[in-house]
Amino acid sequence: MDARSSALALSERSALNAYDTGILMNKAELTIALKRFLPDCAVISEQEALRAYECDGLPAYRKMPLVAVLPQTVEQLQQVVQLCHQQAVPVVARGAATGLSGGALPLENGLLLGLSRFNKILNINPLARTARVQPGVRNLAISEAAAKYGLYYAPDPSSQIACTIGGNVAENSGGVHCLKYGLTVHNVLELKVITPQGELLTIGSAALDSAGYDILALMNGSEGMLGIVVEILVKLLPRPERAQVLLAAFDDVEKAADSVGEIIAAGIIPAGLEMMDALAIQAAEDFVHAGYPRDANAILLCEVDGTNEEVSEHSKKIYDLLLSCGATEVRTARDEAERLRFWQGRKSAFPAVGRMSPDYYCMDGTVPRKKLAQVLTRISQLSEHYQLPVANVFHAGDGNLHPLILYDANQPGELQRAEDFGAEILELSVQVGGTITGEHGVGHEKIHQMCVQFSEPELEQFRALKRAFDPHSLLNPGKAIPQPRSCSEYKLIGSCNHDTSGHQHREHE
């Protein structure tokens, strides 16, 4: 269809709702309709240019969207959503696409809504300790801008240099410091959201609570399925006076895991509590020379922060505790440079492991901490069974595991084995009372395992909730919540036979 006749066809049915007519716009028609209110440069429809949007931080899954748009104003955004609503075009929103579960994977019949141009910090209120930002602002940029007031934004996912705050809200992102400072949901006060119908809605407020249901809590972690976030008011915290890191080496992973419980039982909530196993230690040491003891079977990094006095008191207590828990060695960072070096090993663990293997697959289950030893033993058995090495990195304070399964996609069958191995780890997490995803989200990747974690009536409750916001399933359809048919198929086939649609190196956390 040429442009003129498309435009004609379009105007003929512009007043009609696609749900009633059942006639959907084709790509050319949609492009023309979008260009009516968006500048040409904000509408991307050529295959080559669209390639940039085919995946997020989980490039094993790729799809080309029908069209991608990069609006610059809230009004434009609203018009895009209104048009899509009217024409029944599904919408997938995208921030920096650092997500690790394929949450921003485009739909072939859908529009990809890029929010990268909403990159302004609108206001910082140092007295009320809040920052009003647009969704495309990078996580770390908020703390950088707040630094001059002695404030910062607490949730710090490992991708914080690149990931956007809008994406953080969609995934309810965590990070290294969330045992003490909470997840995104604990640090967001207000959202401006465009509903699937294209209305602008304010959820939450600059006050600490709002009237009615806690829709704000619901929006966090809803994976772009309930609304498009266009403005965020976040809470800022005073930067602690001091932070100190202790590094403890153990000859046994179980002892390391137990010592975490002992620290907490002593009444201390560390700001960060991270654990690495032997393979992860080797990888990190080879890569950044953080000074980790190479002969250890596990190391624990424990950061305490707060006032000067508190940090001194707690560091001393933790030092003694770690030794009494069987640590073979405990080091306290002598200065800021050493503290940063200790952390650098942990923060670069993923790329460090990446150097050891052509590909790796990062998992994200959370388990009760007391089950850690049991889960690790099982993971190492599975590693033998699948003949694939695994390096373990955890947020030990909150039981969030990131096993990294090493494989080579060029070896026939290895990707399949890696995915089956991963699926077993997730199902194991559910079995021991945990969850399939601590912070990366369900997205496209873990949709089958949702059927393991939730019963059909629970999934149906999720679907009913989704319909309350989005009756036509316009926003990110097919993600996060499985359809009934897909669950029965999954259970029929069995948990160890997964879809494999590609492979890639997965580099972000």
Add this chain to the structure above:
Amino acid sequence: MSDHSIALQQRVQEALQQKQALTIQGSGSKNFLGGLIDHNLTPLPVIKHCGVVNYEPKELVITARAGTSLTAIQSLLAEQHQMLAFEPPAFSEQATLGGTIACGLSGPRRPYTGSARDFVLGSKIINGQAEILHFGGEVMKNVAGYDVSRLMVGAMGTLGLILELSLKVLPQPEQEISLTLECPVNEAIEQMNKWSATPLPISAACYDGANLYIRLSGAATAVSAGSKRIGGDIIADCKAFWYNVRELQHGFFNTDKFLWRLSLPSDTPYIELPGKQFIDWGGAQRWYIADTDNKQNLYSSIAQQGGQLSLFRASGDNSARNSFLTHNDAFHPLSTALLALHKQLKHAFDPQGIFNPGRLYREL
């Protein structure tokens, strides 16, 4: 100490079949809150469904049935030097966990450690189709599925019956000191905000109309260093003072008039209103006793300042409260769009409208 889930489920099932709406009953300690309870509805008592299901001090999590008393939970936690860090007001020795979470109330520590909903990790509920559903869990981080557990907090039982809750708990601070200083109201508001923006270990801050009160909590050395920086006089009975603030038993609350609650951005300057105010939550929660009972004219101006206004308690004449609530909601009116979304959410959980009709809003 027993599990009545199945019996409760049957009650809900019967109510559905007979098209009866239900009034969920805990201890009744917060019956004063929210919309009027229709006494013609069938009561659904939950208090027998009680007992701690699991408590793991090292995991920082407790799971208990909805009818468990808050007192029982708090004394169990105290044995391990832990606490519910949102410092929930109870309003009665019998107050239940389920009611506390359904009402979503938090005490003086709220601005510094978080609210009731912030500490909810998981829940087991009965929805309006008499299904027992489980959301979230006992782990700190869990992003599988929508956060239904937190949605239950403050929903006043209108979305379902809470059967069981898992909450994150925290260690009790090693030491607490409270300080008081005399100052004018706007200076107090500014000072509370300024201190909150520093790394001082503040755990509560309020203003009673003449004096500012600050509580510091944490390691003994940190608390003592912090109190030197703040200055002022040390309050002798720190625990009793904050207990009275939390339970609304401070002298300020001794009134037979309506008690209104203003939730505002913490740095909002003092709002001149006829009557008297008590400022808590470092400026973010303001209790207001007005000279006259009808304050509906304030809704829009409070909303413009980013806040909300609700009728919290009417201790004196019941008929005044009944008459107010017959024509108004206790909570701040919702915009048309938000109310529509609320109705759809209510429908998603409770399609036949059997749970606590009118308790949150008359239209839900």
